[in-house]
Amino acid sequence: MMVARSVKRIWAVFKARNLEYLRDRASFGWNLIFPVLIVLALAVVFSGPPQGIFSITYLGTEEARPALLAFPGIETVETTDESRALDRLARQQTDMVITVTDGAVRYWVNGYSAAGALTEQLLKFSESRPLISGRTEGDGIRYIDWVIPGILGMNMMYSALWGVGYVVVRYRQAGYLKRLKATPLTKFEFLSAQVMSRVMVTLSASTIVFVGTNLLLEYKMVGSVWLLLLIALIGALSMITMGLAIASRTESKEFADGLLNALTFPMLLLSEVWFSLEGSPEWVQWIAMTLPLTHMLDAARAVMLDDAGLWEIAPHLGVLLIFCGVGMAISTRLFKW
Amino acid sequence: MAETAVLTLDHVSKHYDDVLAVNALSFEIIEGQCFGLLGPNGAGKTTTLEMIEGMTPPTSGEIRYRGGPVPANYQDRIGIQFQATALQDFLTPYDNLKLFSAFYDRPLPMQTLIDAFQLQEFLHRDTRRLSGGQRQRLLLALALVHDPEIVFLDEPTTGLDPRSRRDVWEVVRRLKAEGRTLVLTTHYMEEAEVLCDDLIILSHGSIIRHGSPKALLAEAGVDTLDELFLSLTGERLDAAEATA
Known part of the structure; x- marks a missing residue:
């Protein structure tokens, strides 16, 4: 009975959050259009003859x-x-x-x-x-083949971190969380609904972008789609729980913005979104391996470009799951309405 | 009929670090009555209300529900209409009623709430586009979605035009007539006189007067609560609010 009540409340908050997202046409459209625009721009830029180097x-x-x-x-x-x-x-x-x-x-x-x-x-x-x-021996890959997982991963990172971290702080600042506190809804139910909603939104948007751009550009995808979906799921969860951890007590949108930027900027730079870190100092590569996006992109590229199996990407998934656990533990422990 | 105290505060205090926000308040809220909390900004009104609502724990003292400890399902028994509540963007009153109904085991039928608070004409409008009066009616409906026995109303008419204010008064009267217990904060003296059966006037976290509006006016020999407040503090209550 308790579980049924809890599920009913989680479902209601999940649906309300999805409605809010879907009706916000500007954000919804941008989440889909932005990565497509980047992919198309890169395809045009790198479609010319070889550079001669x-x-x-x-x-x-x-x-x-x-x-x-x-x-x-x-x-x-x-x-x-x-x-x-x-x-x-x-x-x-x-x-x-x-x-x-x-x-x-x-x-x-x-x-x-x-x-x-x-x-x-x-x-x-x-x-x-x-x-x-x-x-x-091996067929060459174009830059676009290599960079596609980076762009999709980057889009997921922004969607996951801002879609939860920033939104929860906005709710708190506006007094909406205080209103929810006055109901039987528990912290766990609220947080679970936010995670579920954002996972669904992030995966749906990424799938649409993935399929759409692949139809246009036919980039390399030799591995299992299901494995790629698993990486996307665990990767999105790790980012979402990190976003929740940041939002667990933050009261100012400006401060949350700063924290989220501090988190995303190193990933954007060091997680091989745009370029390989090969040849960079060892300590830089070491820092990169502490970032969840690096593991998500390494695993995705291994599946998409080299047909890697579950066993080969298991270490990356393991690290992402650790991020999920730590993020969820911090957010449930520290969360304040 | 004997009066039953539904809520009792016994020497309840609240400290925020070194600041004493509420100082040893003791009073009872009687079942079926409208209880008013009056005082300027900083008097401790909101802190007191939040402690009674169970939103924040007291530093010391005790709050009792029907003579015993506050029950675990207290949130099911109370409805709160906050003064400044944001709702989720892009949702309509209908979406919000559905959402809040899902939080409770036995919510009122949606149509009952829609009719009672006259929500029909703007039921499917984005809540960000509602007028002050429409928004207040929706917030009241959300506070009553689970048919609570105690309703907390935090300045329910602040910022409303005179007609909308009277609409809210009508709703409060109806709730009283249904036998609910109401706890109301306001800085409109006229509102307190019209709606409250019993009230306290707070200043610097302490009670400076407690009684029914009639008894307080008779005791002070003045005609309005406004004059009473002026005689007690040397300032008009609504002026204090306006400049705060």
Whole structure:
């Protein structure tokens, strides 16, 4: 009986919040139109011919650096993660991977890539040390294929954090939460309804954008759609609960705005929404791994571009679930009407 | 018929850090009566009301419901009309009635509330587009959606034009006639005289007068509560409100 009453109240608040969102045509439209506009703009910008620069990923020391890397038109990405570098080579995000061991230069190129064949010739021409060649194969991905998960993830992040964090603070500032406190509605029921409503809104909007832009641009999606949906669900939950934690006691919309910006800005910059962090200092990559959006995007790209299975993305999902747990614990503990 | 105290305050105080907002208030609210809380801003009216409503706990003292502790389902027995309540944007009075009805086990039929508070003409209008009087009628309907025995009205006519104010008075009279207990705050002396059976006048968190409007006027030898307040504090109550 108690559970039935609770479900009835959660359902009523869930429906009311959805109505509010759907009738707010400006916000609703913007949530759908904004990511589509970005995707289309990027598709136009990156639809031209190749830029004429070879990208080489280097995993060696400064002293052993091959002369080729000093050639004009060569863009060098330095990293220590060989397996990730080879993954990028397979996707043709880099044209060659080079490492130097025991006085020999070991390199890999993608057998499907013309740019790889050209850089191989340049390396042979410029290098006097013994060469050991390696091959990998894989179709190239366009920037748009790589950036689509970033744009969808970014849109989900904004929708989840502001759609809950900012709205709850607005309710509190306007005295609406105080009105609800005077009813039998519990904090748990109110928070559950907010989470459910925002999950539904975020997933629906993202699905519409995903399907719509895919019809227009036919970007790469080789993995399981259901797995992608699972990542989106857990990712959205982790952001929503973080938004609730921020809104749990904040009374000023301006302060909430500041907190939400402080949370989203590092993710926008470091979670590989727009560009890869490969080659950036290790500490930057370490910070990126503490952000939920990084895990959501890594998992989504692994599924969309490399057909990764559940087991391969499980560590990312695990981290996102920890964010969910911590966010929900903080918000239920600290929430004030 | 013997008068039954539905709510009793026994030396109830409220501190906010070092500030004493309410100082050892003791009084009873009688079943079926309209009880008034009067006083200028900062007198402790809202704090007292929020403690009786169960919205904020007292620092010391005790509040009793029908002689015993306040029951767990107290929120089911009371209805509150806050002075400044925002509702969710983009929802209509109909949506709000449905939402608030869902919070309770035995809500009144929607049509009863729509008829009682004359909501029909603006039932499907965005609540942000309601006039002050229409909004107040909706807030009253929401406070009564579960047919509560005690109704708290926090300055229900503030900001309303004279006609809307009289409409609200009619509703309050009707609620009294139905046998409900009402707790009302107002800074309109005329309103308190017309509606309240019993009232307290608060100043700096303490009761400075307690009684029925008639008894208070007779005791002070004045004709209106306005004059009484002036004689007690040296200022007019509505002027104090206006400048606060």
